[in-house]
Amino acid sequence: xxxxxxERVHRQALQYRLDEFGxxxxxxxxxxxxxxxxxxxxxxxxxxxxxxxQALRTRRRVLPAESPEIAVSxxxxxxxxxxxxxxxxxxxxxEEALVIQESAWEGDHPDLATTLNNLGYLDQIQEDLExxxxxxxxxxxxxxxxxxxxxxHTASSFNNLGLVYYERADYAQxxxxxxxxxxxxxxxxxxxxxxxxxxESNLESAREELAADG
Numbered sequence: 399x400x401x402x403x404x405e406r407v408h409r410q411a412l413q414y415r416l417d418e419f420g421x422x423x424x425x426x427x428x429x430x431x432x433x434x435x436x437x438x439x440x441x442x443x444x445x446x447x448x449x450x451x452q453a454l455r456t457r458r459r460v461l462p463a464e465s466p467e468i469a470v471s472x473x474x475x476x477x478x479x480x481x482x483x484x485x486x487x488x489x490x491x492x493e494e495a496l497v498i499q500e501s502a503w504e505g506d507h508p509d510l511a512t513t514l515n516n517l518g519y520l521d522q523i524q525e526d527l528e529x530x531x532x533x534x535x536x537x538x539x540x541x542x543x544x545x546x547x548x549x550x551h552t553a554s555s556f557n558n559l560g561l562v563y564y565e566r567a568d569y570a571q572x573x574x575x576x577x578x579x580x581x582x583x584x585x586x587x588x589x590x591x592x593x594x595x596x597x598e599s600n601l602e603s604a605r606e607e608l609a610a611d612g
């Protein structure tokens with residue numbers, strides 16, 4: 399399938415870069431990172447973790463400690479830990495990435511918004527809804543400044559905020575956020591796109607809860 403073909407292509411690219419640049423090059427670290435994401439999508443988490451660890455070690459050897467590329471590696475390892483339900487490790491990695499990103503950019507950046515989003519999602523899983531709300535509001539505000547109001551990433555942040563309100567049983571606010579997300583997604587994506595389907599489903603759920611309350 400597509401994942402097998404992607405794995406083949408990226409393994410070839412990794413081998414080429416190993417031959418061309420050597421074990422401790424940033425090019426090899428980048429290839430390992432990309433291949434790891436393919437394996438992660440195939441739920442081959444242990445193999446992905448080995449590659450992400452290797453990429454992180456290389457970047458830490460070669461780059462300054464505050465390099466955004468190190469934060470990318472930490473975030474990728476954090477997301478992998480999250481997928482494996484190792485929530486404490488995920489939080490540690492995301493927070494370490496956040497410190498680097500806030501120092502490196504001193505302002506808005508797409509990767510910083512993603513890290514805020516990831517921490518908000520983690521807060522939500524661990525039922526710290528106040529913190530989740532703060533994180534998702536910060537991520538949404540940053541994505542609106544970086545991407546504009548009509549971008550799919552902004553729509554995802556509206557949706558994430560809606561999910562927190564939904565869990566707080568604030569269905570009116572949840573509906574409002576889901577409406578924003580759905581409107582943006584419908585304008586930018588096909589009707590069959592998974593995000594459109596997801597946002598519409600969430601919106602319908604909020605409307606049903608409001609109707610039941612009424």
